[in-house]
Amino acid sequence: MPTARNVIIIALLLCLTGRLFAQDFPGSGNPNNPMLGNETSDPDSNVAKAPEGIIYDTGIEPDSILRMRVFNFAQSYRTVKISTLSNPSFLPSYARFNNRVHNMDGNYYLDLGALGQSQLSVIPFLDERSSLVFNHTTDPFPVYNNILHRDKYFQVQNPYTVIGYGSSLNKDYQVSITHTQNIRPRWNFAFLYDLVSRDGQYTNSDITDHVLDVTTNYYSRDARYQLQAEATMTRMNQQENGGVQNDTTCWSYTRRTGAAVNMYSALNRWKNFAVNIHQSYNTMRQFMHVREIHETLYDTLPASDSNKAPEHIVPRDTIVGYDTIMPNAPHTYNTGVFALDLSYSRHRRFFYDNQVDSAYYNLTSINTSTYFDSTSHHQLAAELYWTNDAYMSHRWKNPFVILFGVRPEYNKVQYLGTGNAIDEFSLSPFAKTTIQIGAFQLHANAEEVNSSRRGGDYRLCGDIEIAFGHHSTASAEVLSEAQSPNLIFYHNEGAYNWHYDDFNKIKRQSIALNYNYAKPDSLIGRKGFAIKRAKINLASNLLSDNIWINDAMLPMQSNATALLLQANASTHLKMGWLNIALQESLQWSSDNDVIRVPLLASKNSVYADVHLFHRALHLQTGFDLRFHTSFYADAWNPILGTFYRQNEREVGGYLVADFWITMQVKRASIYLKASHFNAPIDEFIMERPNYFSLPHYPMEDFGLYWGIIWKFFD
16 A cells, blocks of 8 residues: 555655764663653563663674663653653564553453444543543544544653554555653653554545654753643545445455445545643752762773773763652642643544435435535643642652642634534632551542533542552542533534433443452563462442433433443463463443443453574464443444444354464564454354444454564664
8 A cells, every 4th residue: 555655765764864863871771760660551471670780792782671671651640750651562462452442451442343433432430540530432533633642742762763664465554653852861852653554444444543742852961840741633534335235144245345334435534733731840859969870881801901900981870760859858848830731632533425325314304415514622731730739759659649630721622514603711729638557548539610511510429449559559549520511522413413412421330349460570470370460440320411412312310320330450471481361340220221231241361472493583472352241332323423322233242263473582572463363254154244343334354464663672
């Protein structure tokens, strides 16, 4: 595909340019830093072991040393400190990026049957954030728009680049590029880009998704001032065929393009842009006295010169992190840290169709075969807050942390179809506190919107957490919230001639129990049985005044109250070279009109993990299995750009099996995946092809994927 090839060529040129202008930081990482962990997006990453020395005899430093020079982290919401630093992983598992919707970690999603298409979560509230600001329940691209780039910020001593390319027999193309380098010590720049392009097996089902993140972060020499800034741009182009016309006969065609579909020339296009800037200033000096922090490095001694003193190489200023902060004597009460967060976002969606089937979509308000509509949502917000959490936690934990602030926010929504517009301004105070008593931690959060249409929205939550040793924690959480429906922010309304009414607020009361266990790979032997990680979540949710789009494509709110019980458990077991990763979810709803979920959603992976050829090749190979029980899942409406409630067809009750091989050779990861390899058995041998991902959207058939991911540390 020319577009994908051109992107790869441009990526290579960008990487070459980065090397020409890169600033080299001599010396190794900090081998004595006990706080360095795994990549936060994968709990199975190897913990970096401390290098014993730097050998310059070959002229090339080992990759294990180079990866210690790369630190990545996520900026947590409303925090003024780096909570976790990570290093790149050499695990070949990271090569399996062909369909992130089906990754083992995280939520269980259903898509429209193919890579890159709109996704529906079947485990509500699992990925939600603890703030009223973030509510992605109406986002049809939660993975590619919100979850794809988790750790966006870096600090590196050498330029770091990752280039990935993938393809398949089904004409899928993927490009993944990450490049980061420090412009100056403690000032980093990075960009992360992903492309997903697919021709589609059915008529009018092409997909092209672009996701670009550009980030920068800076720390002053004494670490009192910090800045993190991010610009995100997404472009989602999704052809809309409305699904197959006849669910029972679509498998009679040898070529899927021969199946009759409901829409032949419709298209959805999402254009999202967002800028977020976080700044904070610590009024408490972090050093005993103002001085530069240096780390002295020594070359490894040749055998013939064993009686000589080590040769001094170079001193350098270390990266701002755990090893650069030296607080004064602790003060429980202090002048603290002031922070200012600024954000702007623009979300626009366009729908176009020049062959509208008014009977199929019950479009009584349309008198022509051509239809165009769009909705745009602009949001401008600021958050000003203060906290007394002024010292790095690894040096001294503040036993009583408080944070409070205010959030002014402006929203503007414009509808092309009806010409309506909404302008609103709101002001939201918020506060949180943490109390440390021995092994116990108590957390409490409160937030309220006290003006505009959303006036009266609130969220109150609290939890108590206890640590068991170094690897286990248990917690109990309670939550009470009320939120205004946000349907007006994202969905076109002109085609169905409806507008936002004064619905009641959606209310939820929740109680949850959690247990988390994680053991670093450095403490796990190569032989024998070990539990690498285990996580259990039990939750009870009471939902009132829930709202959805009904089968007449109109917003509907129920006066009933439903109880949603959830039990989620995941674990990773290791028995020598055999690995078993399980992720199971049990759910039950007392009223399927209020909320619908499958009884069981299960993702499992069984694979072998071995080293071959004197550990020159790291090989992982095995099976991924996905299954959820049948239920009346929401269906997709292309004109509204959202999922709606339906009672015509159940989906699920079908096992999907993938076989994969990933190999790590030095810095290159190669993968090969046979996706849904049991599809031909069910279709041609068992003669029971009933695998639908969502109503009217057949699941993807057997597919063969391949690709390579290459990491550069210089």
